[in-house]
Amino acid sequence: MNDDAIHIRFDGNGRIYHPGETLSGEYWLEPIDTNEVRAMEISILWHTEGKGDEDISVHEFQRVAVEEQTGEPSACRGRFSTVLPNSPLSYEGQLIKVRWCVRLRVFLRGREIVGQHRFRLGNVPPARIPKP
Amino acid sequence: MTDPDPLLSVDNPFSTRCVKPGAIAYLFPPGEDPAALVERLRRNAWWGQLVGPHGSGKSTLLATLLPMLELAGRRPLCFALHDGQRRLPADPARSSTVDAATIVIVDGYEQLSRWNRWRLKRLCRRRGWGLIVSSHGDAGLPHLMHTTVEIERAAAIVGRLLGAEQGLIGGDEIAQCLARHRGDMREMLMELYDLYEERRRGVMS
Numbered sequence: 001m002n003d004d005a006i007h008i009r010f011d012g013n014g015r016i017y018h019p020g021e022t023l024s025g026e027y028w029l030e031p032i033d034t035n036e037v038r039a040m041e042i043s044i045l046w047h048t049e050g051k052g053d054e055d056i057s058v059h060e061f062q063r064v065a066v067e068e069q070t071g072e073p074s075a076c077r078g079r080f081s082t083v084l085p086n087s088p089l090s091y092e093g094q095l096i097k098v099r100w101c102v103r104l105r106v107f108l109r110g111r112e113i114v115g116q117h118r119f120r121l122g123n124v125p126p127a128r129i130p131k132p
Numbered sequence: 133m134t135d136p137d138p139l140l141s142v143d144n145p146f147s148t149r150c151v152k153p154g155a156i157a158y159l160f161p162p163g164e165d166p167a168a169l170v171e172r173l174r175r176n177a178w179w180g181q182l183v184g185p186h187g188s189g190k191s192t193l194l195a196t197l198l199p200m201l202e203l204a205g206r207r208p209l210c211f212a213l214h215d216g217q218r219r220l221p222a223d224p225a226r227s228s229t230v231d232a233a234t235i236v237i238v239d240g241y242e243q244l245s246r247w248n249r250w251r252l253k254r255l256c257r258r259r260g261w262g263l264i265v266s267s268h269g270d271a272g273l274p275h276l277m278h279t280t281v282e283i284e285r286a287a288a289i290v291g292r293l294l295g296a297e298q299g300l301i302g303g304d305e306i307a308q309c310l311a312r313h314r315g316d317m318r319e320m321l322m323e324l325y326d327l328y329e330e331r332r333r334g335v336m337s
Contacts, residue, residue: 050148051147051322052148053148054149094326
């Protein structure tokens with residue numbers, strides 16, 4: 001799902017965050033023709049993954065239209081920051097996983113690209129499969 | 133952008149997100165292709181049925197056909213029916229998006245009651261709409277394709293899903309798994325999900 005032109009970096013290069021902590025960072029597009037960019041949507045979200053129906057919820061969402069940008073370089077660069085909630089904590093189970101990520105969707109002329117960067121909320125250890 | 137933390141970077145390629153209809157393209161048997169199916173539909177005034185057993189790829193084939201139908205100027209109106217749904221969840225006649233190019237697509241047509249099947253056919257005929265259904269048995273529409281799963285195609289699909297990790301699950305295991313589930317690809321992929329979890333965690337620990 002990650003497009004190579006999308007770059008997301010967390011401040012401090014953090015991987016594990018705790019409820020109530022601030023997650024912040026920056027995103028940029030490279031290489032890309034800035035004239036092609038129409039809008040960008042940055043979401044901080046969690047989703048489930050596994051064998052059954054999947055669930056998704058957006059914790060923070062921001063849409064940036066290119067008209068709001070000033071100057072060529074900033075058209076493809078921005079920052080995000082959010083206070084993380086108490087739940088759901090990231091979980092790596094066998095049947096279901098809860099995953100958090102920062103996702104950037106970029107609307108270009110006639111197409112869109114998506115990139116995401118995962119992080120863990122909380123430090124719940126992965127489930128262990130019992131040995132037979 | 134790759135994650136050094138394996139808990140963040142490893143996705144099970146057999147999870148719902150990866151195997152649901154539309155996420156993977158239908159792998160056509162030799163001699164069949166989507167363009168030929170669309171042409172067959174056109175000749176049948178956009179009426180046709182896909183027949184096949186559980187887990188043989190009917191829903192995946194319908195999802196693969198959708199963009200082709202749109203390219204052909206049709207306007208699909210899709211319904212997916214599950215256990216015990218005896219009627220369509222919405223009346224196509226009341227939809228605001230229908231026009232002469234509409235094709236009603238019903239995945240799981242055999243779920244509808246006999247009365248509702250008859251009503252739907254009559255509605256589509258009167259409005260000049262197309263009608264494509266998937267069913268476990270003959271639904272009385274022009275035959276479009278019979279879906280089956282052979283070991284070669286099952287192995288090819290598993291190979292696509294595993295990508296660079298193809299060695300993780302062997303060809304014999306795929307064949308045995310498919311046989312255990314009597315050719316039901318969906319059930320086979322569910323079992324491979326568990327096998328992948330077991331092996332991946334084995335590698336990680």
